[in-house]
Amino acid sequence: MLKEFKKFIVSENLFSPKEKILLAVSGGMDSVVMTELFRLTGYTYGIVHCNFQLRDEESEKDEIFVASLAKRNKVPFYTKRFQTAQIAEIKGISIQMAARELRYNWFREILQKENYSYVATAHHLDDQVETFFINLMRSTGIAGFHGILPKQGNVIRPMLFTNRKNIDNFARDNSISYREDKSNDETKYLRNKIRHEILPVLQEIHPDFAHHMTENILRIREVETIFREALGKKRKKIVKKEKEITRISISEIKKLNPAGTYLFEFLSPFGFNISQVKDLLKTLDKTSGKILLSPTHRLIKDRENIIITPKKDGASDSETSQHFMISEHTATLKKPLKLTFQKQKKNKDFSIDPSPMMAFLDMKKLHFPLLLRKWQHGDLFYPFGRNHRKKLSDYFIDEKFSLLEKENTWVLCCMEDIIWVVGHRIDNRFRITAKTKEVLNIRLTK
Secondary structure: OHHHHHHHHHHOOOOOOOOOEEEEOOOOHHHHHHHHHHHHHOOOEEEEEEEOOOOOHHHHHHHHHHHHHHHHHOOOEEEEEOOHHHHHHHHOOOHHHHHHHHHHHHHHHHHHHHOOOEEEOOOOHHHHHHHHHHHHOOOOOHHHHOOOOOEEOOEEOOOOOOOHHHHHHHHHHOOOOOOOOHHHHOOOOHHHHHHHHHHHHHHHHOOOHHHHHHHHHHHHHHHHHHHHHHHHHHHHHHEEEEOOEEEEEHHHHHHOOOHHHHHHHHHHHHOOOHHHHHHHHOOOOOOOOOEEEOOOEEEEEOOOEEEEEEOOOHHHHHHHOOOEEEOOOOOEEOOOOEEEEEEEEOOOOOOOOOOOOEEEEEHHHOOOOEEEEEOOOOOEEOEOOOOOOEEHHHHHHHOOOOHHHHHOOEEEEEOOEEEEEOOOEEEHHHOOOOOOOEEEEEEEEO
């Protein structure tokens, strides 16, 4: 087993012998055997243990056992206790999800602070098959069927070369002691139900089932590599990103076959699920306005594009509902927009920059303080070059504003009048004329 362990590390390029590896050790058979294999190979490692405080006295005994193992092996030991159940309740997520989030966040902290290259978990081939069936019952796309990857970011799984039976034999043959987690025998958790009730039946029907299933997962992983390469070419052509805004061309999506699969793969990295994608597909030929939310992003279906932006936190939402006062002596404004204000005489050297990012206003017509706010339904102004009033909402339609552009439009006001639709058009009443003597020059910086 030791020879296969070393061979797997080399073949999968998990790490080099010079690198420090952090071993995630629960105290159970799998992680303790992994620790023993690291000890026998002479690799440099430390041990980390998470006490999730979910099993009362048993959790305390697990921590003591792993601490003793680290001391016996003369390696660094890191441990931390988490209020897992309380955190899961506060966040409204499962205990398993909370535990996963807590441990990997903490692992990353240790890796950086203590200069470890990777954290190693003791997932093996049986875990691989169980994960496949868990994902089979979820809408994960092809990524859910490649199983557990040997190397993913700064996480490695050096035990994926073997199965639970071989690990058990190694532990018995080498008189390795470990902690038994009785919760592994309970079937209230999905993984345990698959392990104890579904896989034994499949193994009985086909004795080589586990081996063949592992081979199938490997083939799927290879197919996914080809799929990702082809997908990447399409994504480069169709999905455009500019700062925090991502746009996906609707006309290009409609040319693809199968459009739903492509769209799911484009949207899933932003947290959107297959049900949302199916719902969105039905609206591609309909009017704009469809809005979808994921845990992290917001999607707007506009006329020509699907527009994705990060969700704004509470502070940002609060900020956009406020009014920002600008005095006559204000030189710069940093939030919510980057604006600079400069007064200048209208002399023979004066010239107007036609850029929509600039506003040149007649100082004599202004009354301070000015007011910067988000536009509101019912807003009216006189677009530059016109002598009649227009609803701002109609102006948006004429100028083909996207929903996202409308939502992010700010207006600069003088008393009750809009003087500049910021970044777009000034109000005709405040323009510079032959009689203008002093100009307020306002610049918007992205």
